[in-house]
Amino acid sequence: MSTAARISLDALPLVRELHVPVDYSGRLIAELVTRRLFCPETADGSGGCAVAAECFDDGRRWRVQLDGRHHWSDGRPVLARAVVAGTERSLASRSNGVSLFLATEAGAGAAVRAVREDVVEFRFRRPVGFAPALLSLPAFAPYATGIGADGAAVSAGDYAVGEWAADRVVLRRQDSATTGPDELRFLHVPTAAEAVARYAAGELEATSPTGFGVAQIDALAGHPDLVGKPIDIFGSLDLGRRAPGGWLASAALRRTVSGVLERAVLEKHTRGLVLPWRWPGPDALGAGAPEGQVRGADRDAARRAVSEPLDIAFADFDPNAEVVDAVADMLRRELGVEVRTTRLSFDEYVRASMRMDFCLLYSLTTPGYPHPAASLSDWRSSGRAASRLGLADPELDTRLDASEAAPDVASAPLWERVVDRWCELLPKIPLVRVQAWLLRGSGLRALEVTTSGLMRFPTAGVDVKENNGVR
Numbered sequence: 001m002s003t004a005a006r007i008s009l010d011a012l013p014l015v016r017e018l019h020v021p022v023d024y025s026g027r028l029i030a031e032l033v034t035r036r037l038f039c040p041e042t043a044d045g046s047g048g049c050a051v052a053a054e055c056f057d058d059g060r061r062w063r064v065q066l067d068g069r070h071h072w073s074d075g076r077p078v079l080a081r082a083v084v085a086g087t088e089r090s091l092a093s094r095s096n097g098v099s100l101f102l103a104t105e106a107g108a109g110a111a112v113r114a115v116r117e118d119v120v121e122f123r124f125r126r127p128v129g130f131a132p133a134l135l136s137l138p139a140f141a142p143y144a145t146g147i148g149a150d151g152a153a154v155s156a157g158d159y160a161v162g163e164w165a166a167d168r169v170v171l172r173r174q175d176s177a178t179t180g181p182d183e184l185r186f187l188h189v190p191t192a193a194e195a196v197a198r199y200a201a202g203e204l205e206a207t208s209p210t211g212f213g214v215a216q217i218d219a220l221a222g223h224p225d226l227v228g229k230p231i232d233i234f235g236s237l238d239l240g241r242r243a244p245g246g247w248l249a250s251a252a253l254r255r256t257v258s259g260v261l262e263r264a265v266l267e268k269h270t271r272g273l274v275l276p277w278r279w280p281g282p283d284a285l286g287a288g289a290p291e292g293q294v295r296g297a298d299r300d301a302a303r304r305a306v307s308e309p310l311d312i313a314f315a316d317f318d319p320n321a322e323v324v325d326a327v328a329d330m331l332r333r334e335l336g337v338e339v340r341t342t343r344l345s346f347d348e349y350v351r352a353s354m355r356m357d358f359c360l361l362y363s364l365t366t367p368g369y370p371h372p373a374a375s376l377s378d379w380r381s382s383g384r385a386a387s388r389l390g391l392a393d394p395e396l397d398t399r400l401d402a403s404e405a406a407p408d409v410a411s412a413p414l415w416e417r418v419v420d421r422w423c424e425l426l427p428k429i430p431l432v433r434v435q436a437w438l439l440r441g442s443g444l445r446a447l448e449v450t451t452s453g454l455m456r457f458p459t460a461g462v463d464v465k466e467n468n469g470v471r
Contacts, residue, residue, distance in 0.1 A: 005181040005205045006443055007455070008189035008198070009169075010317075016164060019086060020095045020139050024210065027138070028454045029186065032171055034141040035078065035156040036066060038132045049078050049142060049156065050135070059127035059405055064135065066118045073160040073174055078142050080114035082156075086143030087112040087122075095139040095444075096384055097368050100377060101128055118352055127405035133371040158457065159184060179446065180457035192318065193214050194443060199225075199439045209436035209449045213318025217271040217437060231453035233434040234321060234368040236262070237425035240358035246305030251424045256302040258429045259294040260334035261327060261407045266432050269326040273319045277433035294334070302335055309338035313450075314362040315349035323432065324362050354388065364434070370451055372415040376422060389426075396421045 013026035018034060021027045039047035052065040059414055070078040090098040091111065102111040103125040115121050124358045142156050155161065158177035171184040183259065187204070190470035196208045196216055209231070212220075220226045237257075247253050263276030312328055314320040321343070328339040344352060352358045367374030378385040380400045381392040399421055403414035436453050448456045 003181045003443075004183040005187060005400075006185045006187055006203065007206045008195040008204050008208050008211070009186045010188075010190060010192070010208055010211045011196070012167075012169060012186075012188050013388040018138070018161075019141065019143050020090055020093050024453070025186075027452070029169060029171070030138045031157075031450070031454050031456065032159040032184070032338045033155045033157045033161060034138050035070060035158075036136050036138055036141045037083065038136040046303045048136070050132075052133075053132050055131065056069075057127075059131070060062075060124050061121060062124070062131040062135075063115060063119055063121045066120070068118050070145055070156060071176060072154045072156050074154045076144070076154075078156050079117045080120045081117075082142035082144050083120045083140070084112050084114050085286040086141050087139070089143055090139035095137075097139050097374070098132065098139045100383060101125065101134060126401065128407050129407045129411065130371050130373055130424070131371050133408075134373070136369045141271050150292065181444075192400045196220070196439070196442055199441075204439075205441045206444050206447060206455075207439045209453055209455065210434070211318070212273070212437045214271050214273065214322055216318075217273060220437075220439070223439070225441060226437060227440055227449075228272070228435050228437040229449045230433055231436045231449065232370065232451050233364055233453055234277060234328075234430065234433040235274060235362060235364050235434065237327060237429040237431055238353075238358075238363045239429075240352070240356045240361055242357075242359040243427065244305040244307065244310075247302070250305075250428050252298070253302050253305055254427070254429060256294055256298040257331075257335075260299065260302075261330055261431065264434060265330065266323055270319045270322045272435055273437070274323060274432035275435055277430065299335060303337060306335070306337045309340055311340045311342055312362060313342040313344050313349070313352060313360070315346055315364075316343040317346070320362055320364075325363050327362070327431070346456070356389065362431075363428075366452060371408070372411075372418070376400070376415070377404060377421060378427070391425065393421070396425065 009025050011025055013021065013029060014023045015026065018030040021030045035049045037048050037050040049066055049070045050064045051067045053062055055062050066078065066080060068077070070077060091102065101124050103109070103123040104111050105125065108125070109123055112120065112122050122131065144154050153243065155174065158180060159171035159173055161169065162172040165190045169186045173180055173182050189198060192211045192213055193216070195204065195211060196219070198204045199207055200317050247257060254258060267275055310331065314324045324341050328341055331337060331339050334363060352361060353363060365375070377383065377400060379391065380386060380397050386392065396418070399414070399418045401413055403418050406414050434453070436449050438449070440447055446457060450456050
């Protein structure tokens with residue numbers, strides 16, 4: 001019996017390039033259509049097209065063995081040359097996670113090559129101890145051109161694109177995927193209120209995991225189909241070029257500002273759409289006072305550094321306004337300064353963020369893969385984030401060298417040292433972690449939300465073999 005599921009999206013993908021997706025909706029669909037080398041979201045690591053990885057040259061070179069049992073939707077086997085093609089394509093597009101680590105400088109040799117039909121070798125510009133996590137990015141996934149018998153572009157994932165229109169994207173399950181609906185219809189539903197109404201009317205089987213605001217959570221309290229999960233999307237208060245100079249220059253003043261912002265208030269104000277959170281280190285902003293215990297002298301110093309009214313800008317989607325309103329109220333009350341708020345369209349938000357053209361900005365970030373390097377490595381002197389801010393700190397680079405080279409099992413203390421230095425340098429105050437909420441009908445109880453806030457339909461996957469070496 002054929003099964004289909006209709007799921008809302010508040011926005012369709014900005015581009016149809018799923019190998020290097022640029023927004024949330026694109027990433028959601030890419031996770032279903034591409035087959036990444038590794039899938040760290042699954043408990044046993046299964047679901048990717050690689051089964052083993054081995055490092056050489058102290059982590060500067062890694063060889064990855066493909067499973068060999070995966071096929072494209074047109075029947076061709078997924079071979080090493082498709083992984084090479086995908087990675088080279090991502091390098092050509094300057095995909096950040098790829099270009100930041102792979103060795104592309106003159107004389108370094110090929111950044112990626114096929115050793116055999118089932119073995120791929122990656123060369124990195126420095127030791128990388130966390131390659132399987134890095135290689136879980138869609139940008140490293142196999143890529144092939146061609147059109148299948150049904151007229152759709154070939155896919156190696158559990159689903160292939162069957163239709164892409166202005167108001168919907170339709171995915172059809174491959175024969176190799178043993179579970180999940182036969183068809184997924186992602187429908188453009190621009191507002192959360194409309195998504196809830198259409199779900200109640202039976203027009204949707206599920207809603208997008210990140211679309212609800214406070215009004216929806218209030219209205220759906222106790223609903224049997226409402227499920228939530230903390231995800232790896234994080235909210236911070238960023239200091240831009242127009243921020244108080246003292247706050248920009250002094251980590252001590254930033255610690256004070258952080259200390260007057262009570263994260264539990266933000267959770268309450270958003271009905272649990274955001275959760276209190278700090279960077280995973282010994283203390284997110286150094287040895288500053290705990291929230292609510294800021295010394296009067298420190299509070300006075302932070303206040304004196306403000307010579308003009310503060311403005312907090314934010315992207316105009318839920319629940320950003322509620323978070324920013326609460327932050328503004330706390331700054332007014334605790335520091336006695338004037339604070340305004342400014343709504344930005346998504347395009348305006350992106351431009352302001354790139355140019356640092358703001359006083360304060362409530363920003364949302366998500367790591368591309370589940371490892372500290374995904375958030376922190378781009379801040380080394382050669383990284384794109386550091387270049388945009390004009391940051392070049394040899395001490396941060398040294399700490400990154402040590403932490404990136406270490407295997408995961410031994411790297412936690414080293415990454416804490418990176419976090420400490422990062423917080424000393426960066427004009428950013430971590431605030432909250434996002435909690436995703438969605439409505440999920442009885443026919444989609446197997447639908448899961450991944451740590452990155454995307455959707456996953458469990459499949460039988462591939463048994464992960466013991467890594468006895470890749471030759």
